[in-house]
Amino acid sequence: MPDRGQMLQIGEVAERVGLSLRSVRFYEESGLLTPAARTDGGFRLYTAEQVERLLLIKRMKPLGFSVEEMRELLSAYDTLERGEEGEELAQARASVALFAQQALERCEELRKQLARAEEFAERLAKLPSGASGER
Amino acid sequence: MPDRGQMLQIGEVAERVGLSLRSVRFYEESGLLTPAARTDGGFRLYTAEQVERLLLIKRMKPLGFSVEEMRELLSAYDTLERGEEGEELAQARASVALFAQQALERCEELRKQLARAEEFAERLAKLPSGASGER
């Protein structure tokens, strides 16, 4: 049981991670992380590890994984970190490997999108000076 | 009035552009483009120019502009292409310039996201072989 002096309320957490309060609560509703504790009054309290977990979630977002997919991955991740064995371990490894491959594919997609976006942005930037001669 | 032999129905258009039928209709609902004509039975008919316009919309999407913002930009774009003058022209140019700058900023954001995503994907890929020694 961590000391409450070490723990952060949702506001501090949200600011450090760069998420809205609503998002943090939403991820909790969705089963991605539960605050380690609550104050007597009911305020959520988070450990440093949970802040890390939120950062991980935030890094996953650009890859376009759904909340459900994140939950799966985080669950497998947890299984690995807890040092499970046998069937559980094998499944977790398989799951993580699958996500890793998908992640690489989505990075590829992101690169394409970025390329198209850059092209578009440049064409836009070139336009306003002389407008009529464009095709 | 273009010849209907030259024009395409929504299915063909969607396939060429790579959007769903629903998306094409949605962009119409949102005021981004109106089909050039309809058949007697009510089928939407699109010109080649409108296909181009849809491609433009599709290229804007990765930059994260809202439909309302797209409408603004397309409107300004149209003003430039129609060779307006005076006040209208000035406003349109200003608008396009603003969007151009925002587009560049969002490209910058996209690059950052991609970088974080790549880092994440790599870490994921390295994980499943040896799991316990991780941080």
Place this chain on the structure above:
DNA sequence: AACACTATCACGTCGCGTGAAAGTAC
């Protein structure tokens, strides 16, 4: 007792997805 912070509903938004039921084109 003032003040910022937080709690839980619960409805709103945006960009479509997904039928359903009917009409159209060839």
Place this chain on the structure above:
DNA sequence: GGTACTTTCACGCGACGTGATAGTGT
């Protein structure tokens, strides 16, 4: 007259945003 394509509702969804109203912490 079959069948592939299209039409208009209209509700659903994901990932939060946005109040409203009330309780908490110092």
